[in-house]
Amino acid sequence: MPDALSRLQGRLFAGETVLNGWLHLPGGVSAEVMGRAGYDSLTVDLQHGLIGDGGLVATLEAIAGTPAAPLVRVPWLHPPDLMRALDAGAAGVICPMIDTPAQARALVHACRYAPQGGRSFGPTRARLVYGEDYGERADRETLVFAMIETAQAVQNLDAILGTPGLSGVYVGPGDLSLSLTGRASLDFRHGEVAPVVARIAEATLRLGLIPGIFTPGADLARAAVDLGYRFVTAGSDLALLGGAARAVVRELRGQEVLSTSPASS
Template sequence: MPEDLFRKAARERRTLLNAWLMLNNPFAIELIGAAGWDCVTIDQQHGMGGNETLLACLTAARAAGLPAIVRVANDDPGLVGRALDAGAQGIMCPLINSVEEAEAFVRAVKYPPRGLRSWGPYRAKIGHADDYFASANGFTIACPQIETKGALEQLDDILGLDGVDMVCFGPNDLSVALTGRLDIWAKEVQDAMTLVLRKAREKSVMTLIFANDVDFAKPRIEEGWDIVAVGTDAGWFSAAAAATKAAVASSS
């Protein structure tokens, strides 16, 4: 079985840096791997491309040695199964509102008897020398997002579900849900963030957080979040393009 970097790093209390992809370009993934990032999230909720793009990105991620999480567009077993069969280790589900929705999501990620995932791991089983069916439920990662009032209110129950391996704290959507404005530094968001990290640790559930920028990311690394995403590939490209243009313009 391939090395499980996510669980290994969590046991070692070592934070992984996650490249969050919205442009979803295979060559960009190769560059990200060469730059030394630890893992990737391929965003199919707010990112570009469909299944063919997803497959190309997962192929590039494996070639670059980057374990991959796919954020599906919604809690759809078909989308979950397709991403897993294509080789994603983790599946992230946005906008979970209740423990019932989280349970349905976990069942889509896991094979029977825990879940309802259909058999057909055409790329997922590559590199698994042993029986993929026997090892898959312990290798794959079900990661519901905590970004709604409902998920926050039912946090204990969600974290207590068998098969919830990781949670992703989404500060942007949660800030809107809690305050009515986009403010990831709001006290309500900071308090929720502290709560989720503490509760997840108590339940031995891995934690991932999306940071809009480096200023938000650095304290999260110090706090010991297992995985920290720092901006997006689209944001990096936009910032670098603007900075290069400004540098050239100022010298002319």
């Protein structure tokens, strides 16, 4: 049976849509909850999440107990962070703020072994999880996504997509809309951002690569799939928890079932 590394890569390059969950919260329990909720993959966010580098392995271990495949969004284009994430067992990495083809080449170089790249060989946990042949499979099966989230990246999109060894691109709608319009929004369906997001998917698919995108939930995730996105994040643990909690409180307060008098025992 294929492991998470080959299974995720195979599904994406076969044209299937993969539903990804996003992890902001430290501790492994939310990773277990998300992984058992039915997501195909989970991304540990080391850039804006609260997990931190010290919590990465524990979170990956929690994901390993679920059917979901593990990815990591690293904080920045910093080769040691990329290599540590892969050595720890990430099946793929997402790197923020890739604006130029030179940065895309540097990203791939850090994630691929020689002679294709310059990743140092020492897959400590990856070899434990994926087997002794991990070194032979890693360049072929590890996913490497460059985030497209600035006007400069959009201008350089074709050159970035032409980077050998890149698996695909991943759209960050918040930063992209901020760069294009001066206002951050995750809703890419309207205004100046809409045709750009559509163009990114089309250009990526045309080259046989994987278009990915972050969305906060089901409505925008469906819109992304309709545009051709195949690696689609639909919510984070933090946002989903907060949204569910607010919905319960709104419902109860709206029905006036909460007493303002002291509780009796």
